[in-house]
Amino acid sequence: MRKIFLLFLILVSTPQVFAQDTIRTYHDQEETLIKELYLMVNGKANGEIKRFDEEGYLVQIGHLKDDQRNGLFIDLDPLSGDTVRIIPFVDNSRSGESKSFFPGSKLKQTSTYQDNQIVGEVITYYESGQISDKTNFQHNKPNGLSQTFYESGKQASKVYFSEGRYDGLFEEYAENGQLLISATYLNGVLDGRETQYYEDGQVLSVIDYSKGILDGIYELNYPDGSPERRGNYKKGYEEGALLSYHQNGELREKAVFKKGIPIQPTEKYYTSGKLQQKKTFDKLGSPVLEINYFENGQVHSAINYLYNEAQGEVRIYREDGSLEEIRRFKDGKMTGKRDFFDEKETLIITEFYEKGNKINK
Numbered sequence: 001m002r003k004i005f006l007l008f009l010i011l012v013s014t015p016q017v018f019a020q021d022t023i024r025t026y027h028d029q030e031e032t033l034i035k036e037l038y039l040m041v042n043g044k045a046n047g048e049i050k051r052f053d054e055e056g057y058l059v060q061i062g063h064l065k066d067d068q069r070n071g072l073f074i075d076l077d078p079l080s081g082d083t084v085r086i087i088p089f090v091d092n093s094r095s096g097e098s099k100s101f102f103p104g105s106k107l108k109q110t111s112t113y114q115d116n117q118i119v120g121e122v123i124t125y126y127e128s129g130q131i132s133d134k135t136n137f138q139h140n141k142p143n144g145l146s147q148t149f150y151e152s153g154k155q156a157s158k159v160y161f162s163e164g165r166y167d168g169l170f171e172e173y174a175e176n177g178q179l180l181i182s183a184t185y186l187n188g189v190l191d192g193r194e195t196q197y198y199e200d201g202q203v204l205s206v207i208d209y210s211k212g213i214l215d216g217i218y219e220l221n222y223p224d225g226s227p228e229r230r231g232n233y234k235k236g237y238e239e240g241a242l243l244s245y246h247q248n249g250e251l252r253e254k255a256v257f258k259k260g261i262p263i264q265p266t267e268k269y270y271t272s273g274k275l276q277q278k279k280t281f282d283k284l285g286s287p288v289l290e291i292n293y294f295e296n297g298q299v300h301s302a303i304n305y306l307y308n309e310a311q312g313e314v315r316i317y318r319e320d321g322s323l324e325e326i327r328r329f330k331d332g333k334m335t336g337k338r339d340f341f342d343e344k345e346t347l348i349i350t351e352f353y354e355k356g357n358k359i360n361k
Contacts, residue, residue: 019043027054038064053078068092077103087113102127111137126151139163150175162187174199186211198223210235222247234259246271261285270295294319303329318343328353 021040027033033056038049044066051060057078063071069089077084082105088096094113102108106129111122117140124133130151136144141164148156154175160168165188172181178201183194189212196204202225208216214233222228226249231242237260244253250273255266262285268277272295279290287305294300301316309332316325323345328336333356340349352361 062089135161160185193217208233218242236260308332330355 019040019042023036023038023040023045024031024034025036027035033054034052036049036051038045039047041047045064046066047064049060049062049064050058051062053059055078058076058081059078060073060075062069062073065071069092071089073087073089074083075085075087076082080103082103083101085098085100087094087098090096093116095115096113098111098113099107100109106127107125108127109122109124111118112120118137119139120137122133122135122137123131126132128151130153131149132151133146133148135142135146138144142161143163144161146157146159146161150156152175154177155173156175157173158169158171159166160170162168166185167187168185170181170183170185171179174180176199178199179197180199181194181196183190184192186192190209191211192209193216194205194207194209198204200223202223203219203221204223205221206217206219207214208218210216213236215235216233218229218231218233219227220229224247226247227243227245228247229242229244231238232240238255238257239259240257242253242255242257243251246252246269248271250271251269252271253266253268255262256264261283262281265278265280267275267279270276274295274297275293276295277290277292280288282288286308289305290303292300292302296319298319298321299317300319301314303310303314304312310329311331312329314327314329315323316327318324320343322343323341325341326337326339327334328338330336334353335355336353338351338353339347340351342348352359
């Protein structure tokens with residue numbers, strides 16, 4: 001019995017033997033620039049690990065357990081040594097509250113990891129400490145309400161996400177509290193009416209969408225609230241009259257469409273209300289003829305089109321009606337002679353072009 005007791009004492013008092021080595025990895029083949037420094041215990045990485053950049057500065061401190069990251073991993077600014085980010089690990093997966101910091105260690109962002117994915121609310125801060133952004137996450141993606149704020153604390157936006165995509169109400173605000181954008185998204189695309197405002201509350205635009213496609217009212221306004229553009233779309237195509245206006249209220253452009261194809265000549269006007277351009281189209285909506293006018297009514301130029309490209313001879317006139325120039329086009333590019341005339345319509349210069357480029361001849 002005494003021998004057994006003595007043997008027991010020897011066994012419990014004998015220290016365990018650990019094989020322990022310090023491991024160094026390097027940035028260079030010459031092994032002069034240390035990259036990592038950690039311990040191997042019984043063939044596995046355990047304890048503190050330090051990582052260095054190529055300049056030799058310490059950039060990360062972490063903890064290992066049996067080859068896996070366990071505990072806090074701290075990223076450091078290489079020059080100041082300030083903490084840049086702290087991420088907790090459990091069994092090699094990010095798990096728990098993570099923090100990042102501004103220079104000087106002021107809190108920049110907090111987030112929570114679960115099984116290596118961001119979950120819950122992520123909060124981002126201005127350097128002043130005021131909250132900049134609050135966004136809910138699920139499975140590593142924004143999901144639910146996301147809010148941004150001005151540094152004054154006033155709300156800048158309020159949007160909703162579903163699996164990382166806009167889904168639901170979308171609102172943006174000016175710092176004075178004025179709503180700037182109000183819209184609705186469905187599965188990441190605009191769906192419904194989007195209204196935008198100037199900072200003084202005047203309506204900037206009213207546009208209807210259906211699953212990301214223009215469908216319904218399309219209205220734009222000048223800052224004073226007067227109309228800039230009025231029209232309608234149907235399933236992504238212009239439908240009916242599309243009108244745009246100069247800021248003085250005069251009509252700037254007029255077109256009439258059916259399923260996106262102009263069914264009447266389009267017209268453009270000067271701010272005086274005088275006709276500036278008239279363009280006609282074929283049944284497929286391709287331009288056929290474009291006539292441009294001076295404000296006094298005199299024709300400036302007439303351009304024929306074929307397959308959407310300028311074709312043939314184009315005569316250009318001065319405001320007094322005298323011929324100033326003749327250009328020739330082929331497939332939308334000047335080709336052949338370009339003639340210039342003086343006020344008496346006498347030919348004074350001829351140039352030659354090939355595929356839009358002036359050539360010597």
